[in-house]
Amino acid sequence: MNYMRILSARRINLRYIRKTILVAFLILALTVPPLANFSIGNIYAASPLTNYKIGINNSQSGATDVTYTFNWTTSGTNPIKQIDIQVCTTPSGTCNAPSGFSSGTPTLSADNIAGSGRTVSAPTANAFRVVVTTPATQSTQSMNLTFTGVTNPTSDNTTFYTRATTYSDTGSTIIDGPTVAAFAVLTSSSIAVTASVDPSFTFSIAGVSSGANFNGGSGNVDVTTTATTIPFGTLSVGDQTIAAHDVTISSNALNGYQVTASHSAGLLAGNPPLASGSANVDSFTGSNASPATWSSPNGTTASTNTGFFGYSTEDSSLCTGTVDRFTNGGPNWAGSSTTGGELICNANAVTGQTTRIGWAIEVNAYQQPGLYSGTAILIATPTY
Amino acid sequence: MKRLFIIVPLFAVVALGTFFFFHQYVVTAQVAGQGLEVSPPSQEVIIDPGTTKTIKAKLTNKSDSTLPIEVRIEDFTAKGNEGQIELTTTSDYSVSSWTDLSTNSFTLAPGEAREVTATITAPSDAAGSRFGSFVFAIKADDQPGAASISQQIASLFLVKISGPVDEKLNIISFSAPMFSEFSPVTFAINFGNEGNVYSKARGLVNVTDTFGNKVADVVVDETNIFPGAERIVNATLDNQFLIGKYTATALIYYGEDNTNLTATTTFFVFPLRIAAVVIAVLFVLYFLRKRLKKAGKALFG
Numbered sequence: 001m002n003y004m005r006i007l008s009a010r011r012i013n014l015r016y017i018r019k020t021i022l023v024a025f026l027i028l029a030l031t032v033p034p035l036a037n038f039s040i041g042n043i044y045a046a047s048p049l050t051n052y053k054i055g056i057n058n059s060q061s062g063a064t065d066v067t068y069t070f071n072w073t074t075s076g077t078n079p080i081k082q083i084d085i086q087v088c089t090t091p092s093g094t095c096n097a098p099s100g101f102s103s104g105t106p107t108l109s110a111d112n113i114a115g116s117g118r119t120v121s122a123p124t125a126n127a128f129r130v131v132v133t134t135p136a137t138q139s140t141q142s143m144n145l146t147f148t149g150v151t152n153p154t155s156d157n158t159t160f161y162t163r164a165t166t167y168s169d170t171g172s173t174i175i176d177g178p179t180v181a182a183f184a185v186l187t188s189s190s191i192a193v194t195a196s197v198d199p200s201f202t203f204s205i206a207g208v209s210s211g212a213n214f215n216g217g218s219g220n221v222d223v224t225t226t227a228t229t230i231p232f233g234t235l236s237v238g239d240q241t242i243a244a245h246d247v248t249i250s251s252n253a254l255n256g257y258q259v260t261a262s263h264s265a266g267l268l269a270g271n272p273p274l275a276s277g278s279a280n281v282d283s284f285t286g287s288n289a290s291p292a293t294w295s296s297p298n299g300t301t302a303s304t305n306t307g308f309f310g311y312s313t314e315d316s317s318l319c320t321g322t323v324d325r326f327t328n329g330g331p332n333w334a335g336s337s338t339t340g341g342e343l344i345c346n347a348n349a350v351t352g353q354t355t356r357i358g359w360a361i362e363v364n365a366y367q368q369p370g371l372y373s374g375t376a377i378l379i380a381t382p383t384y
Numbered sequence: 385m386k387r388l389f390i391i392v393p394l395f396a397v398v399a400l401g402t403f404f405f406f407h408q409y410v411v412t413a414q415v416a417g418q419g420l421e422v423s424p425p426s427q428e429v430i431i432d433p434g435t436t437k438t439i440k441a442k443l444t445n446k447s448d449s450t451l452p453i454e455v456r457i458e459d460f461t462a463k464g465n466e467g468q469i470e471l472t473t474t475s476d477y478s479v480s481s482w483t484d485l486s487t488n489s490f491t492l493a494p495g496e497a498r499e500v501t502a503t504i505t506a507p508s509d510a511a512g513s514r515f516g517s518f519v520f521a522i523k524a525d526d527q528p529g530a531a532s533i534s535q536q537i538a539s540l541f542l543v544k545i546s547g548p549v550d551e552k553l554n555i556i557s558f559s560a561p562m563f564s565e566f567s568p569v570t571f572a573i574n575f576g577n578e579g580n581v582y583s584k585a586r587g588l589v590n591v592t593d594t595f596g597n598k599v600a601d602v603v604v605d606e607t608n609i610f611p612g613a614e615r616i617v618n619a620t621l622d623n624q625f626l627i628g629k630y631t632a633t634a635l636i637y638y639g640e641d642n643t644n645l646t647a648t649t650t651f652f653v654f655p656l657r658i659a660a661v662v663i664a665v666l667f668v669l670y671f672l673r674k675r676l677k678k679a680g681k682a683l684f685g
Contacts, residue, residue, distance in 0.1 A: 053644070053646060054644070055642075055643075055644045056642065056644070057641060057642050058642055059586075059587075059637045059642055090597070090598060091592065091596045091597070091598065092595075092596050092597075157588060157601060157603050158588075158601055159588055159590040159598065159601045159635060180596070182590045182633055182635060183635060183644075184587050184588040184590070184601070184635035184637070186586060186587070186588070186637070198423055198424075199423060199424045199425055200421050200422065200423040200424070200425070200444075201421065201422050201423070201424075201425035201537070201539070202419055202420070202421040202422075202446060203419065203420050203421075203535065203537045204417050204418065204419030204420075204446060205417050205418060205419070205533065205535050206417025206418075207417065227417045227418040227447075227533065227535075228418070228522070228524070228525040228532060228533050228535075229525060229527055229530045229531065229532055229533060230530060230531040230532075230533065231527070231529070231530040232529075232530065232531070233529070245533070246417070248417075248419075251425060253424065253425050253426075254605060254606075255425045255426060255467075256466065256467055256468075258468045258469070264524070264534065273531070274531060309531070319464050319466045319468050320463070320464040320468070340470070340471065342468075345466075345468065347466035347467060347468075347616075347618075359531070371528040371529040372529065373526060373527060373528050373529060373530060373531065373532070374531050374532070375524040375526070375531070375532045375533070375534050376531055376532070376533055376534070377533075377534045377536060378533060378534070378535055378536065379471065379519070379536040379537070379538065380536070380537045380538070381460070381468070381469050381471070381517070381537075381538040381540070382425035382426055382538070382539075382540060383426075383466070383467030383468055383469070384426055384460070384462065384467055384469050384515070384540055384542065384582075384608050384610065
């Protein structure tokens with residue numbers, strides 16, 4: 001009686017419960033199936049073969065006289081009477097033969113199955129069978145079987161599956177398996193060859209006009225460059241002068257690329273980037289690995305940090321180090337050296353990728369007057 | 385007065401449009417450039433110890449002006465793990481001292497192409513791999529009071545010396561983003577080369593669903609791995625509707641014996657935002673069920 005009263009107090013009725021269950025079911029129907037994948041995956045028959053791997057000595061599609069090597073570890077010591085290996089298009093379900101595959105007249109060139117006497121056959125065109133005449137207790141060691149004279153499937157770039165089963169008799173009582181392992185067949189030309197279809201790699205440099213934008217700035221390019229020069233002109237003391245180039249890379253090959261910046265070695269000690277007689281402009285203090293916000297030269301002895309020259313890039317996904325080190329909070333600048341520093345990079349092939357790079361110079365009142373010159377080197381290299 | 389309300393904004397729009405058009409034009413303006421094209425970007429050559437072999441690289445002038453070109457051979461080593469290289473003079477795999485060029489300088493007219501030959505002579509005790517490059521440079525236009533640009537481009541060659549070699553690749557790691565909402569899913573295979581020659585890795589990534597059914601085979605492009613170096617190779621599973629847990633198995637072959645490497649990883653894909661929207665809609669429908677029922681009755685009796 002009390003129980004009934006409680007129910008009544010909470011106003012629970014069958015209609016409400018039914019609807020609640022319906023909503024819960026809808027929510028579960030949406031969310032549980034994918035989550036269920038976690039729990040119901042990897043359920044296999046008991047006693048699978050472990051460490052099951054396949055090796056083939058030629059992965060070209062349609063290749064003939066291929067050697068297939070199967071490796072696995074058995075689960076117990078039961079004497080093995082028969083081993084069946086099927087080659088299928090799917091890992092489970094009906095075993096359909098891969099197009100073009102043939103186990104031919106398989107020859108077992110090597111094995112370490114316990115027992116003596118072997119009969120090797122191909123019960124179907126996509127299967128291998130080994131029957132041991134006098135089986136013996138099998139230690140749970142790594143087992144390997146090598147078959148020769150096999151023809152690969154003809155489908156390019158496709159994986160196939162082998163299902164291996166061991167029996168204690170001639171095909172009725174399973175010891176281990178069926179266990180599945182995959183192998184891949186590639187294209188008919190998948191062996192390493194020298195490139196043959198005129199692959200090319202193009203590197204172009206174009207000057208940029210003054211008033212253009214560089215690396216987040218607006219109209220901050222001060223000097224118009226040509227493809228071959230950076231004519232900074234007469235510099236104003238205490239003013240950073242920025243110039244830029246557009247670098248374009250194209251390739252019809254698989255290669256990615258990298259462009260590095262450096263400067264040529266000169267006659268002066270320390271190989272400064274720009275020189276005029278015995279006077280020089282130093283490299284900016286930021287490095288390629290750690291470029292820095294521009295800072296004015298503050299040296300008070302001529303040619304010792306009284307002038308800075310540096311470079312930067314709009315590439316925000318470099319291949320080494322911090323990939324956006326020049327653009328994050330930039331423009332950030334690096335001083336050049338006679339060793340190439342990463343300026344632009346792409347690990348993948350590109351067709352017409354243009355990146356703007358920048359150059360900056362600034363001198364203070366202690367810098368000696370003169371016509372300063374030097375050579376900045378831009379080297380484009382494909383990936384290997 | 386009404387006209388003014390129309391004309392003034394119209395004028396403003398035209399003026400702003402004109403400004404932005406020319407502003408855009410100014411900030412993207414380029415000065416005429418110059419270009420070089422090499423073919424091939426990289427090539428491979430097999431050479432017997434004590435013999436000579438020639439290789440070629442072609443340079444094309446893609447500019448509108450005649451270019452003075454200098455050529456040299458430099459060695460290179462791997463740098464980073466994405467296939468980048470570094471030109472060097474101190475490589476353990478140097479080939480430059482074995483190599484002679486057919487020419488060291490020439491001029492190229494606009495559109496003209498020139499083939500340069502390098503003759504490689506391998507010592508009789510040579511073994512393993514060597515790595516070099518043709519480097520073509522436009523001679524810098526030195527001008528007082530200006531910095532010159534020296535534009536250079538490399539064409540690589542990888543030399544494998546016939547004979548006993550130690551080919552030994554391994555997969556250091558094979559990974560995919562643990563969770564994605566949608567495809568594409570990019571697999572990263574990090575190869576390490578512990579051998580003494582460069583090796584080519586190629587293969588497929590086999591993707592299966594929870595129930596072991598094949599979803600896709602993703603091609604892993606043929607890629608060289610420098611001895612002693614690592615290289616990350618990406619393969620992308622794209623254009624697939626994915627939901628649930630998946631297993632990816634990398635089936636990789638390398639070397640002259642087609643040695644097999646395998647590695648496995650799992651990943652999970654679920655369209656979280658779409659599911660959230662669907663659930664939210666269901667909740668709204670549930671809480672409005674009485675009103676909807678009433679509305680239904682009112683509409684359809």
